[in-house]
Amino acid sequence: MGQPTHTHKQPKDQDWWRSAVIYQVYVRSFADGDGDGTGDLAGVRAKLPYLAQLGVDALWFNPWYLSPLKDGGYDVADYRAIDPAFGTLAEAEKLISEAQQLGIRTIVDIVPNHVSDQHPWFRAALAAGPGSPERELFHFRPGRGEHGELPPNDWPSQFVGSTEPVWTRLPDGDWYLHLFTPEQPDLNWAHPAVRQEHEDILRFWFERGVAGVRIDSAALLAKDPRLPDWVEGRDPNPFVDRDELHDIYRAWRAVADEFGGVFVGEVWLPDAERFARYLRPDELHTAFNFSFLSCPWDADRLRTSIDTTLAEHAPVGAPATWVLCNHDVTRTVTRYGRTDTGFDFAAKAFGTPTDLVLGTRRARAAALLSLALPGAVYLYQGEELGLPEADVPRDRIEDPMYFRSGGTDPGRDGCRVPLPWITDAPYAGFGSQQEPWLPQPAGWAEYAADLQAADPRSMLALYREGIRLRPLIGDGPLGWLPAPEGVLAFTRASGVLCVVNLADAPADLPTHTELLLASGPLDDNGRLPRDTAAWLRT
Template identity: 50%
Template sequence: MDRIPSTVVTPHPPESHDAAWWRHAVIYQVYPRSFADSNGDGIGDLPGITERLPYLADLGVDAIWVSPFYVSPMKDAGYDVADYRQVDPIFGTLADADTLVERAHALGIRVIVDLVPNHTSDQHAWFQQALAAGPGSPERERYLFRAGRGVDGSEPPNNWRSVFGGNAWTRVTEPDGSPGQWYLHLFDDTQPDLNWRHPEVVAEFHDILRFWLDRGVDGFRVDVAHSLVKDEEMPDWHERAVMAGSEGDAEHNLGPMWDQDGVHEIYRGWRRVLAEYNPAADPQQDRILVAEAWLPTQERTMRYVRADEMHQAFNFHFLESPWRTTDLRRVVDASLAAADAVGAPTTWVLSNHDVVRHASRLGLPIGSRRPTGIGPEDPQPNAPLGLRRARAATTMMLALPGSAYLYNGEELGLPEHTGLPDAARQDPSFHRTRGTADAETGRDGARVPLPWDATQPSFGFSGGQESEPWLPQPLLYGLHAVDRQEGVDGSTLELYRELLALRRRHDLGVGGLEWLTELEGVPLGPEVLAFRNTRPDGTDVTVVANLGIDPVPLPQMDVLACSGLLREDAGAIHQDTTVWLA
């Protein structure tokens, strides 16, 4: 077939066919508590993940990112770490972690583990030592302890507010029983922030990196990577300490607790540690760092992935983009331009454990502010519309050059659990903001255990054993179970498998991108997003996403994949449908 003409300048050139693995990888987030339970206690674990690795290999992912499984009191679902070098018993053992890495590698799947460097649990040995040692001690210097304001020190050191709601400072009782200093916690009060200007903290995390690298992991996803360094003056800040993102348009909205320049030297040091494990500098053996950094501009985000810092940063601007062609094109252009400017790949992501699942989020009115959760009393998503748009969005996303992230269960088209009762909720942001003007529903609805077999108790999450999952599953999850979708033409699971296989076959992750303004001489309307992804060898795939009401005539090309069904009208691409053509 002749190439479809384009009148638009190519915004992104193709990369080398042998580009580093992480520049084009599809990485699947496993939320351990909700993926698969091997022992029937209702909580997912490492052996459960290992048992399901063949499923992930069949899906076609290149790597998995495993959310925290370290020793923790679980006040924030494991993001409150008490021991970074040990596995919490609810998830298994260090031997189980080793087995997981070994089996994943045997299947060609790399393993990225989560690292939480901004804070520890208040049960961490360091913090317990700090409490016992008292003011002015070396132990307290590892954290951000400060004297209170006021004559008797009864007022917090400043007015900072926690991301999870409430005060960001908690006062301790000193060893002698007197009211004492305050410690900073940008999140829950059980998560004291570390002092990253202290050399012992820097050295400790270098050692933690080496501990897991020695066990064979392929990289680290870094939790709130932009938060480690705070303004030394700690000035008052008259807004809540939100983590920013595309909803915050100006850099000054960040505040003195985020994105301080000193954080970059920390990651340069980490990059040097990772380089020790690839002395030949083989790009296919790279260990990587991935930044979770909610920042107001692409340019600020890309500072974290300069050549001597991290390898990737999550593209939350894409995740938050409204389902409109102008917004989507703008964010794709900005993402590619900002990443290309520093020689990094961009990433694409639509869901994770902290946001409403996109199969539900896209069922809300276009332009709605992204909710932190959806409860029974909130406006409910249009479920069929949300799933149709989610399939179309994913089909478009997986054709974009760069690396892509999937969140466990999205390949099943899982919606948010919007009917969770308050008594079942565990997210600290729900409990800390309850009854306040900043009340949040919380993130539990996106963390509900996965359905594997609709005929079994808890839909097979616990392997057929009779046990209550740690969060209740909605009945409709049975309709989305793996056994209901495997081998079923048109199911969301089979769509994902098809897309990932085609993405790899056509090298879309390293392709070049150019926008199309017409198809076979017919101009495209404003509600159509079309682009060509060109391989390094010059062959290409054409992608057409129709977001408008009017059907788009299907070009005389071979259909490689379609997010919806074309059988009803084989001559047209209907609304909220994305098609790959060759």
Template identity: 55%
Template structure:
């Protein structure tokens, strides 16, 4: 397998320090069986497309056996593949074929909770209060005279209480169990050594099958404060407090003890001749807190959500870049940049609304705004060049290389995100960014499913996407797909790009932001304003997000220059 694209010759840097990793939401990538759900055979068929795109690795969302109450993040068996995606043999074949294409494979692991159909939880439900099986989770008696109130005031991320009451074998109300997400996702008790040993064993199982790395779902949530105290009215204050500066810890987010767990995981990864890698999904209060997860003896990289949520404004984006580089650099870790994923509204749509100083993340943040998709696409093109010119690695969410936008008008009866139900139908959730990809043709399903498919795609595709298929965009130099292909090809060839240093050549709040990389012999210029801007002296225009106007860079555009 390849090492880093930018090396010093005899001592190549680890591949993960500057890798561009493509996120595959399997359910929506490519359907080979014709049942309307993406699968591993569909992914295998499209591996040459991903290799040609120019990415270094794939990250696959959960592929494990699951009732799919939350898109596979409710795992019933961590050592097998869900039948809707294929078999374990299909997974092995996909890993081997990806490696043949020069692509590494990163899979998802969900350690905070299991499915309520997992054998452990089923055993716990059948057991008496206080039994060892129940200690693998968080079971508690309720409050109130009849125990009919939740044990504490914790709230589910998806809405409503974070507790569900069980029913005893005789039909009487029983204990309550904790679920920070859906009720079908009971939280594991990470103070129990059995849980810790089991997950190290799961890691070894997949590493032994050739998986190159693991993305850790909600890595900041595993440990809970002993006694499970109320959060109280200070939840927002606790979320933004800094325990490193003497502030209080949140009772269930970003507790200091999680780092001992990840040091154990790192030892497992480092035991392989080709060390495996980790990327953390950790929603924490500050870049400094995030840096704790990527210290040299813990995880390797972490998603940069401050950057993802920053509005298309120069001061906010530059601040997110600077604070991330400084915080992660202090522990020797590279930044990792991301614009979209399966949990947030696609950035074409986020950039298509008025950009204020507020962070923008979900469909709820843009639902009532005027959406200008042409403007959002223009900004997304510039954002791609900005992101891919920054130091470190980057993630590309499937379909962003095609310019896909958030589907905001899915029929309510088809919505499947648990947020929709638990918010009492006030928050449409994340289905709009999970609509199946268009590949070819002029009408749905756009080659996502075979011509003789016996079912429609699990979510409907907009008819307007016929202009955004790879078939329609291939060879068109003005298309989003060819912009990404060109950017990734140049990024791989340019020794200045990837891991390394960045030097700003502009003032922090200037409408035109500019920085150099390398000797310096590479410069990225981004015009956040509305008027064309003069370019600095340069030898060659390597790539521009839009055509230049008399040698000037138009507004909401970016350019790469050889100096």
């Protein structure tokens, strides 16, 4: 176990997270430092100057721990070890330290609902047999039916579209619960050892200098101890958003407060009041905003999503988070070029047509919209390059969502294809001398970072400039301005205006003294064309 390489306390500006731009790194696909086809920590360290030039405040890393990678690393075998495919714990400590020297903080991903079936606890539980104390750390139960041949209950899988059961039977007759894949057994959060272990894991990473923790599937940990059958609409749900969760997160918050650390929760909940409970001052600092991420490219729907989000956060004084895409979601450029511009896991299908020129124009406008809103912005790697969703050949797909849907859901690999860095290098400069773990599509090199860095009109140039100018917008409330149908216009306390035209016709700009930035050129009459955004100084 490596020793912490730097101080516990984070740098000054304790409220950095309230308005930060946070860049999501999916390590396996970011950059390959050792040429074996898999992205790694050496690759990230080599690209820190690029990230500093982009201007981001923090990096959020998807799980980089020891894992059999049955679900992209969300099946963790050891939280205190880095997976050898990515590097070593000492390298992670160097990366955290080197990023901090560039003014970039680090957020790690913790997956508290479940562990890998290769985790020492689960292996010990299998070996110990029915009724053993080792099995009390998980949800082991006898089956129903005359011979215990039926699962203990009928809960649905948390993989959308999957009809597979969430219980697996062992040769000794016991069944165990896994809301995700059978390789991801759910932990029993009613057990004090489970709670203690996770508080220790938090301390372990805070001691190594991380600034924050993203909490995966944050509303799923607590289960009704009776494990009753699932009834649509029954309240409370036996495994989602249970009241016991709040005690867990209060205990976590006490740990974070020792180190000046922050939390962002992955909380998918339709009820705004229930959602806001997680953001009370003694619980999580922030939570992901999925209504904005899945919102179609429609002025009224976007305005409603923005208003609802700000209203949800206002009572607890928490900042909103704005996300256009992540490692689970169809890339923005592709999604915005489709007839249906929203996002729904259940609607994913092969062969959905898209207009990438239209999608790119809208994604550029959406970048300026999200960067102008009050709160924090999360940017998924490759979004700043305008990458489209890649078509991964079926024989190369690795995502369990594809297999568990019987091959109808394309899965999430299309947004996880390795990044293009250098136009005329093998595999677009990802770093490999051999083909990367997921194949890059033809023409991927056209999106390379080096090409875009030299082009003032590129998506990368737009993101760099938007992030550079963002402090001018400042903190403070958002005020909507009167605008024609299909146009969003709002002002921020600093006097900076953001106008986004989602109508078919060009829109006149409000009176202003300076055009700070636009997502595309104005027309010959100085008007804002459709699917274009502008920041104005008044």
